[in-house]
Each structure stands twice: as C-alpha cells, then as structure tokens.
Amino acid sequence: MVPGIRRLVVVSNRLPVAVREVDGEWTVKAGAGGLVTALAPVLRDRGGIWIGWSGAADTDDHVSDLLADFSAEAGYDLRAVPLTSAEVDDYYFGFSNEIIWPLFHDFQTRCRFKPDYWRMYLDVNFKFAEVVARSTQSDDYVWVHDYHLMHQAFFLKSMGVKRSTGFFLHIPFPTPDIFLKLPWRWKVIQALTEYDLVGFQTMQDRRNFVQCLHMLMPEARIEGRGAVITVHVGSRSFRLGAFPISIDFNQFNELADRPDIVREAFRIKEALRHRKIILGVDRLDYTKGIPERIRSIGTLLDRYPDLKGRVNFVQIAVPSRTEVGEYRDLRIEIEQLVGRINGRHSFPGWVPVHYHYRSLPREKLVAHYAAADVGLVTPLRDGMNLVAKEYCACNTGEDGVLVLSEFAGAAAQLQKDAYLVNPYDVEGVAKALHRAFYWDKATRRDHMANLREQVRHHNIYWWVDSFLQAGVSKNLDDFPPVETVKYERG
Incomplete structure (x- = not known):
C-alpha cells in the first residue's frame, strides 16, 4: 500500500523507559513490556524513533541528557514530549483517566466530563503532534498507540504534514449507547477517521466503532470483509482492523x-x-x-x-x-x-x-x-x-x-x-x-x-506483523534486524 517506508516511528503516551528521581539523582531504566520487546529491534535496525512523555513532570535538562545516552546505547532515538504538572493533571489524570478510561470500560458513572480536561487533551495532543512533525519525514510510518493520543493524525493534517499513520486502541471501544454520552463524541470519531489504519483488539470493538461511525457520520460506507475492512467517508478512505495483541x-x-x-x-x-x-x-x-x-x-x-x-x-x-x-x-x-x-x-x-x-x-x-x-x-x-x-x-x-x-x-x-x-x-x-x-x-x-x-x-510478533501488513504491506522481515527473533507465522 505504502511503498518506500523508511523508518517506523512509534508514538505513545509514555516512552519505553522509566525515568525517576532517586535521592536527588535522575535515573532511566529500559521498559520490559511486550510492545518494547517486539518493536525495539525494528526501531534499532532501521534507525527508528519512539516519541512519548518521560513520565516525569517539569523535569530539567538532565533527563534529556539521560535519554540521549539511552538512545545511543539502545540504537534508536527517544524523543521526549515535555509536560507540565498542569498538563499531566488535566490531560493524563483528567481526560484520559477520568473520562476515556471509565467510559470505554463501561463505567460511565465514574466519568467527570469537565470541559477543561477536553481543552487540555487537545493542547497536549497538539504538542505531541508538533514533536512528531519535527522528528519525522514524509517516508516514515507513524504508529500511534492508545486513547491518550487519538488526535495525532488530525493535528498533523491540520499542520499540512503528510505522513502515513496507523492507530491502535489497546482498550475496548464501547457500544454506541455508551460512547454517545461523550460530549465530544463527534470530534473524537472525526479524529480517528484521519488515520490511514485504525486497529482494535477484537472484532466486537471494531463493530462498535462502525456502529458509532454510522450514527455520527451516516455517509460513511463500508467495503470488504474479514479482519480488515475499508471505510469511505467523502473523498477519503481509511482502513479498520481487528488485531488482538499478545505476548512473547x-x-x-x-x-x-x-x-x-x-x-x-x-x-x-x-x-x-x-x-x-x-x-x-x-x-x-x-x-x-x-x-x-x-x-x-x-x-x-x-x-x-x-x-x-x-x-x-x-x-x-x-x-x-x-x-x-x-x-x-x-x-x-x-x-x-x-x-x-x-x-x-x-x-x-x-x-x-x-x-x-x-x-x-x-x-x-x-x-x-x-x-x-x-x-x-x-x-x-x-x-x-x-x-x-x-x-x-x-x-x-x-x-x-x-x-x-x-x-x-x-x-x-x-x-x-x-x-x-x-x-x-x-x-x-x-x-x-x-x-x-x-x-x-x-x-x-x-x-x-x-x-x-x-x-x-498468535504471539506479539504475529501482532506487529499483522498490523504492519495492513498498514504498509510490510512485516517485521522488511525491517531486517541484525539478529532476527524467530517466530511462527499464521
């Protein structure tokens, strides 16, 4: 679908490292999750980038130096998006964890639909998008992860930055009767339609999204069958897929x-x-x-x-x-x-x-x-x-x-x-x-x-493979590592 992809760029709320202040000294330690295990070799051997928040608010230049040292050792770049304490409060603890997290998990009574949370969510998403725009080139594939950053493709396009983009939602997507309670429902759906590929954990999550899409954008037309389908909205098209994540x-x-x-x-x-x-x-x-x-x-x-x-x-x-x-x-x-x-x-x-x-x-x-x-x-x-x-x-x-x-x-x-x-x-x-x-x-x-x-x-490598195949017609073998990790293909 997208020939000539040069690098993979991963964008997530948190960087794949833990940054902490211990006894007045800042330390950085590599993460150990399945996503890091699967993607780090790809990023390393094609000069990739991981963009995210360090996990610490209002940190000083020493953290940047630590991340630079880690990048040199890991073989791929870490680009930190600095967040203030106020941004962390309203974007992360507020909109992400007091609105989207409970709503998408069917706990709408726990939601606090504060307009200030929404405005800060947009501000921080724009801040992330600025870092993505500065850090990437037109032949990079930008893979955005999870509900904290649903507006990345929207803001990149609003800046006139053309990138191939994919988004994966790690949490459930709710049914229409729950999702429609979100005061900013149309804007969230619109933002997700700006990606080239939107991935969900299950077919049920994808069906829920399609139902919400039909209610909020009745002109949307679905084409295809199976795990990955195509959606046509006006003059543009994007793909929807079910990609159940796994472990090593x-x-x-x-x-x-x-x-x-x-x-x-x-x-x-x-x-x-x-x-x-x-x-x-x-x-x-x-x-x-x-x-x-x-x-x-x-x-x-x-x-x-x-x-x-x-x-x-x-x-x-x-x-x-x-x-x-x-x-x-x-x-x-x-x-x-x-x-x-x-x-x-x-x-x-x-x-x-x-x-x-x-x-x-x-x-x-x-x-x-x-x-x-x-x-x-x-x-x-x-x-x-x-x-x-x-x-x-x-x-x-x-x-x-x-x-x-x-x-x-x-x-x-x-x-x-x-x-x-x-x-x-x-x-x-x-x-x-x-x-x-x-x-x-x-x-x-x-x-x-x-x-x-x-x-x-159906392990973590199969998951990455299936998403990249749907997003850019590539798989892990197209990002040849020095030492490949062997795994079974479906």
Missing part, C-alpha cells in the same frame, strides 16, 4: 522452565502445603473486578465445604494510581473483604486467601504462574488482558485451568478452551472453580495444550 510466548515459556524458577514455583507450592492454588494477578483498578472475585472465593467456600483446607486463593494486586482517592478506597475495600473471608473460614494451619499488594519481579511472577493450578482472570471489562496469556505460556506442565471473564478481549481468542464466566455472577464463578477443581488430568491437559498453542502461534 517463548520468553515466558523459557523462563518458566528455568531451574531457579522451577525451584521457586515448588517453594510456593510447599509454603501452601501443596494445596490447589487459584491465582489472580492484576493492576489495582476498578475494571479488574478484584472485589467481585474475592466475593466469589467467599461464595466458593460457603457453598462447597469440601474444598475447605484443600485450596488457596492468591491475589497479587500491583499498586496503581496511588494518589487517586478512589483507588485508595478500592484497596481498603479489598483488604476488608479479604479480612472478612479469612476471619470466617480460616482454621489452624489454613488461611484461604493470601493477598499481596505489591509489584513482583518478572521471575517471581512467572514462578507464581507456574505454581498455580487455576488462573482466575475475571476483569469486569478489558481490552485484551495479557495475564490470561502469560498464565498459559508459563503452564509448561499443561495441567492448569484458565477461568476467564467473558468480558475480557482475550475471550474472543481463548473461549474454546478457557472456562468462561460472568465476573458479576459470584455464584457462577464459584461453581466454575468447583468444577475446575475436579477436572480430570486428561481434560485439563487437552484444554491447556490448545490454549498454549493459540498463544504461541
């Missing part, structure tokens, strides 16, 4: 097989006296359904006394947005629920719920995945939820069970072999867990083997 399967699988992690997984099981382990892993957020999940565990113990003393639920909650009041309230609610259930059901030598409010190193997390007999992944709404895929990748013995919310984007891919549940139905989740406890070994192995094959085949 081999990385998690190999970690889980490492001798030190195998020993750590055994220690976890031994500490719980080799009882069955049900595991939940989440960032502390109201969309993740942690209180509902803990209530389901309480119902499980109330309804099925045969499991008392035979099972432990381990919940790892990674701290998030600790400065926001409602997140502090959520933490208190969870701790009170855990206390009540343990108070009601514990007996000497057995405490049913183990709650850990902290972030674990990758190796410790993988050991927990490997030790768990059941992965309980029950968000109330989620764009994809990579915890479900990480759990499967780490289950090298293929004897675990994935109990998965039907409202997670991952359910679209994993529904045939995961045990799907409605996270709001505490009795239904308890029943599913009870059944999973008694699944025979052959059934568990068949389902987990299928889940692992699905995640292995």
Whole structure:
C-alpha cells in the first residue's frame, strides 16, 4: 500500500523507559513490556524513533541528557514530549483517566466530563503532534498507540504534514449507547477517521466503532470483509482492523522452565502445603473486578465445604494510581473483604486467601504462574488482558485451568478452551472453580495444550506483523534486524 517506508516511528503516551528521581539523582531504566520487546529491534535496525512523555513532570535538562545516552546505547532515538504538572493533571489524570478510561470500560458513572480536561487533551495532543512533525519525514510510518493520543493524525493534517499513520486502541471501544454520552463524541470519531489504519483488539470493538461511525457520520460506507475492512467517508478512505495483541510466548515459556524458577514455583507450592492454588494477578483498578472475585472465593467456600483446607486463593494486586482517592478506597475495600473471608473460614494451619499488594519481579511472577493450578482472570471489562496469556505460556506442565471473564478481549481468542464466566455472577464463578477443581488430568491437559498453542502461534510478533501488513504491506522481515527473533507465522 505504502511503498518506500523508511523508518517506523512509534508514538505513545509514555516512552519505553522509566525515568525517576532517586535521592536527588535522575535515573532511566529500559521498559520490559511486550510492545518494547517486539518493536525495539525494528526501531534499532532501521534507525527508528519512539516519541512519548518521560513520565516525569517539569523535569530539567538532565533527563534529556539521560535519554540521549539511552538512545545511543539502545540504537534508536527517544524523543521526549515535555509536560507540565498542569498538563499531566488535566490531560493524563483528567481526560484520559477520568473520562476515556471509565467510559470505554463501561463505567460511565465514574466519568467527570469537565470541559477543561477536553481543552487540555487537545493542547497536549497538539504538542505531541508538533514533536512528531519535527522528528519525522514524509517516508516514515507513524504508529500511534492508545486513547491518550487519538488526535495525532488530525493535528498533523491540520499542520499540512503528510505522513502515513496507523492507530491502535489497546482498550475496548464501547457500544454506541455508551460512547454517545461523550460530549465530544463527534470530534473524537472525526479524529480517528484521519488515520490511514485504525486497529482494535477484537472484532466486537471494531463493530462498535462502525456502529458509532454510522450514527455520527451516516455517509460513511463500508467495503470488504474479514479482519480488515475499508471505510469511505467523502473523498477519503481509511482502513479498520481487528488485531488482538499478545505476548512473547517463548520468553515466558523459557523462563518458566528455568531451574531457579522451577525451584521457586515448588517453594510456593510447599509454603501452601501443596494445596490447589487459584491465582489472580492484576493492576489495582476498578475494571479488574478484584472485589467481585474475592466475593466469589467467599461464595466458593460457603457453598462447597469440601474444598475447605484443600485450596488457596492468591491475589497479587500491583499498586496503581496511588494518589487517586478512589483507588485508595478500592484497596481498603479489598483488604476488608479479604479480612472478612479469612476471619470466617480460616482454621489452624489454613488461611484461604493470601493477598499481596505489591509489584513482583518478572521471575517471581512467572514462578507464581507456574505454581498455580487455576488462573482466575475475571476483569469486569478489558481490552485484551495479557495475564490470561502469560498464565498459559508459563503452564509448561499443561495441567492448569484458565477461568476467564467473558468480558475480557482475550475471550474472543481463548473461549474454546478457557472456562468462561460472568465476573458479576459470584455464584457462577464459584461453581466454575468447583468444577475446575475436579477436572480430570486428561481434560485439563487437552484444554491447556490448545490454549498454549493459540498463544504461541498468535504471539506479539504475529501482532506487529499483522498490523504492519495492513498498514504498509510490510512485516517485521522488511525491517531486517541484525539478529532476527524467530517466530511462527499464521
């Protein structure tokens, strides 16, 4: 579609590094997420660029020097977009996380539709677009990520800057009855139509967008079928696609097989006296359904006394947005629920719920995945939820069970072999867990083997490949790295 693409330019709210001030000294540390793992080699070997906010407000020139040093070592450029404290408050905490995040996750009652948030969102998007315009050339492909930056293509065009652009939404896209509550709904839809390709996690998200598009732009005409379709609006066309994001399967699988992690997984099981382990892993957020999940565990113990003393639920909650009041309230609610259930059901030598409010190193997390007999992944709404895929990748013995919310984007891919549940139905989740406890070994192995094959085949590299193919008729092999990462193609 777009011949002669020279470089890939990634634009996201945050740079793929963590910038922090420790004891008066600024430090920079490389990120370790799947997106960084997949895209860093592409950026490195074609002289690419990653544009984003450093994560620190009102930082000084020392941060720029640190980023320059990191760029020289990483082999690709980091371009920081400086944000003031006021911009962070209204653009990031305000519009992005008090309007778009709750609205797109079906929590519209949590939205604060403040006009000041909207104006700052536009101002910051324009600031990002200025950096993109200055940092790129006409033969670059600009790939924008997530809801913080929906107006990049719109502002680039308003400046007369011609670039090939793609946008990927990592969170769900809501149904029309929810999206239409956004006071700036038409302007957001219009901004998204300015991209050459807009990608979503699932076909349902894409359908929701098309329905909203038809309501707000009835002249829009859809052409094609399958994962990627074309939309014609007036004199211009753009493409819409469903591209479910994934993980680096081999990385998690190999970690889980490492001798030190195998020993750590055994220690976890031994500490719980080799009882069955049900595991939940989440960032502390109201969309993740942690209180509902803990209530389901309480119902499980109330309804099925045969499991008392035979099972432990381990919940790892990674701290998030600790400065926001409602997140502090959520933490208190969870701790009170855990206390009540343990108070009601514990007996000497057995405490049913183990709650850990902290972030674990990758190796410790993988050991927990490997030790768990059941992965309980029950968000109330989620764009994809990579915890479900990480759990499967780490289950090298293929004897675990994935109990998965039907409202997670991952359910679209994993529904045939995961045990799907409605996270709001505490009795239904308890029943599913009870059944999973008694699944025979052959059934568990068949389902987990299928889940692992699905995640292995449709990994993070497949995801990047599929988006680039749709966006510029290229894949990772067209950005030849010095040392290519081998992966299975679909």
